[in-house]
Amino acid sequence: MTTITSPQGLSLTFESVQLRAVSVPMTNPIVSNVGQYTHWPFILIDVHTREGVTGHSYLEPYVHKSIPAITSMIQVLADHFKGKPVAPLDIYSDAMKMFHLVGREGISLIAMAGLDMAVWDALARAAKLPLVSLLGGQPGQIRAYNTNGLWLIPLDQLAAQAKKLVAQGGFKAVKMRLGRKTLAEDVQAIRIVREAIGDDILLMTDFNQGMSYGEVLQRMHQLDDQNLYWFEEPITYDNLEGCAQIAAQIKTPVQIGENIYGPREFYKAVKAVAADLYMPDLMRIGGVTGWMRAAAIAGAAGYPLSSHLYPLVSAHLLRASESADWLEWSDWAEPILAEPFTVHNGFATVSEKPGNSIEWNEAAIKKYAI
Numbered sequence: 435m436t437t438i439t440s441p442q443g444l445s446l447t448f449e450s451v452q453l454r455a456v457s458v459p460m461t462n463p464i465v466s467n468v469g470q471y472t473h474w475p476f477i478l479i480d481v482h483t484r485e486g487v488t489g490h491s492y493l494e495p496y497v498h499k500s501i502p503a504i505t506s507m508i509q510v511l512a513d514h515f516k517g518k519p520v521a522p523l524d525i526y527s528d529a530m531k532m533f534h535l536v537g538r539e540g541i542s543l544i545a546m547a548g549l550d551m552a553v554w555d556a557l558a559r560a561a562k563l564p565l566v567s568l569l570g571g572q573p574g575q576i577r578a579y580n581t582n583g584l585w586l587i588p589l590d591q592l593a594a595q596a597k598k599l600v601a602q603g604g605f606k607a608v609k610m611r612l613g614r615k616t617l618a619e620d621v622q623a624i625r626i627v628r629e630a631i632g633d634d635i636l637l638m639t640d641f642n643q644g645m646s647y648g649e650v651l652q653r654m655h656q657l658d659d660q661n662l663y664w665f666e667e668p669i670t671y672d673n674l675e676g677c678a679q680i681a682a683q684i685k686t687p688v689q690i691g692e693n694i695y696g697p698r699e700f701y702k703a704v705k706a707v708a709a710d711l712y713m714p715d716l717m718r719i720g721g722v723t724g725w726m727r728a729a730a731i732a733g734a735a736g737y738p739l740s741s742h743l744y745p746l747v748s749a750h751l752l753r754a755s756e757s758a759d760w761l762e763w764s765d766w767a768e769p770i771l772a773e774p775f776t777v778h779n780g781f782a783t784v785s786e787k788p789g790n791s792i793e794w795n796e797a798a799i800k801k802y803a804i
Contacts, residue, residue, distance in 0.1 A: 446487055446520035446560055451512035451549070452480040454589040455504045456802040457498065458769050462583035462595065467613050467644025471496075474766045477504060478799065481512075481552040483520060485751045490558025490792040492767065493548045493717050494743055498731065498804070500541070507545035511567035515549075520560075522553050526723040539695035543720055543773035550721025550788065551747055554728045556684065558788040566784050569726065571754035575781040578603070578745070578761040584610035588712035600631050601602060603777030607760070615643040617656050624660050635660075638689075654684050662696060664689040664711055687711050690746065692742035697727035698722050704735050717740035723749065729755035746775050746791045749784045 457473045464471040474731050477493040482576050495504055514532070515525055515741045529546045530538055558565045564573050579598040584592060592610075601606045610627050627637065639662050641650060650668040657665075664687045669676050671693035681688040685712035694700050703709065713727050732739040733756030740760040741748035748766075752758040761782055768774050772793035775782065 454478040465585040489552040491551030507532040547721035555720040555790040566750040569754040573784040578763040579607035596630040604779040606780035609638040674706040674708040700728040713740040
């Protein structure tokens with residue numbers, strides 16, 4: 435197994451993992467076709483090495499009740515890797531072999547993703563490099579859109595919220611959710627938001643898998659002339675054939691990817707021509723290792739690659755991805771982070787600090803602990 439050594443000659447050895455869970459109140463509660471959330475859960479992961487370097491990461495498990503299962507699997511993996519070199523590619527490969535008989539998706543891959551992000555962070559910190567530099571890129575800017583609101587809230591609340599989202603970081607793009615009870619309501623919602631933000635702000639949209647194939651195809655045809663930047667997840671994530679049929683018929687680009695588990699499934703989606711655009715989620719794609727492998731597939735196929743949540747780490751990875759497109763920016767984790775990851779004039783900037791830029795706000799973690 436390969437030993438990773440820092441410029442100072444420090445080889446890292448996996449020692450233990452510390453896991454904590456918090457539930458953070460949301461400024462703009464989620465109201466979507468997949469559920470309503472007033473609080474957002476996080477699993478905080480600290481990987482400790484024998485040499486004293488600690489790597490940080492977090493997961494966003496959506497459902498509070500899933501936390502015990504995920505943390506249990508992370509601990510199983512951590513026990514397995516104790517005493518072994520911190521070599522992320524070897525660790526990832528070893529974990530995938532462990533999952534052959536239980537499946538390389540779902541909670542298994544989610545747990546591995548959280549651990550993978552933390553060990554990459556530890557490695558970058560030991561090398562005294564930002565993660566993006568360790569991956570062969572360099573710090574800098576990445577364009578971002580604001581995803582913090584415009585859920586399926588009452589129509590009379592949309593305009594004020596849209597203006598706030600644009601002003602939050604001088605954003606040039608925001609995302610709203612579609613899939614209201616009627617086409618007329620969706621059309622009205624788009625009109626209200628467009629009038630609030632003007633014609634120069636790009637408008638992404640997301641159906642959150644909330645409609646059947648027939649329903650959403652009819653609706654997307656009706657909305658195809660609304661000057662929208664993309665339609666996201668119109669149907670259930672694993673219906674690649676249906677997604678491909680929709681993408682072939684609709685002029686507005688179709689975006690999928692946040693629910694794709696691992697680079698192999700990502701390859702299947704690309705091979706099926708399931709979408710025009712892709713946006714992996716670090717928790718599901720397999721952490722840093724899974725992301726970079728999926729990014730290579732997207733780059734080779736010429737598909738623009740955006741991110742889903744995890745803005746701090748995703749920004750590093752987009753800066754190292756051939757076909758980088760948009761960073762999805764959210765502030766949901768801001769309360770538990772020592773430093774905010776802000777956006778200025780529509781761009782986020784990857785820091786030159788060693789690691790993935792995650793540092794904890796211990797007082798807030800204590801406050802929101804579950």
